[in-house]
Amino acid sequence: MSGWNMNNGLKMETRKTQRKATRVMAKVKYGLQEIQGRVLNLSTNGIALELAGPLHAGIGSQIKIYGDDIGHLEGLVRWCHRGRLGIQFNPNSNARAQVGSYFRFFHKDVRPTSPR
Numbered sequence: 001m002s003g004w005n006m007n008n009g010l011k012m013e014t015r016k017t018q019r020k021a022t023r024v025m026a027k028v029k030y031g032l033q034e035i036q037g038r039v040l041n042l043s044t045n046g047i048a049l050e051l052a053g054p055l056h057a058g059i060g061s062q063i064k065i066y067g068d069d070i071g072h073l074e075g076l077v078r079w080c081h082r083g084r085l086g087i088q089f090n091p092n093s094n095a096r097a098q099v100g101s102y103f104r105f106f107h108k109d110v111r112p113t114s115p116r
Helices: 095-105
Strands: 020-030 033-042 046-051 062-067 071-081 084-089
Touching: 020 046, 046 071, 062 084, 071 095, 084 095
Parallel strands: none
Antiparallel strands: 020 033, 020 062, 033 046, 046 084, 062 071, 071 084
């Protein structure tokens, strides 16, 4: 599992590559299920998503992600927690090139909103 690290004290896999926060919408597909999601962060090795509803995909499941800005990406579910998913891109896919293209042409830095 290149790009992933188990040494974080929580016995959870974490990405070693730098993540960038995003505000991109995407559709997530698993089998016949399809649900809207929001990309929380993105790296060349994976993506974290917040889903609009339940998706019954377990750890190790193959997932497809579609978005206007990010294109078509595929990967494996590495973690799921409270409506969020962590996906590791398939190493033999063109995900690295697509993510690089997204950062070059579409990404705008996301800044936290100011408190009211």
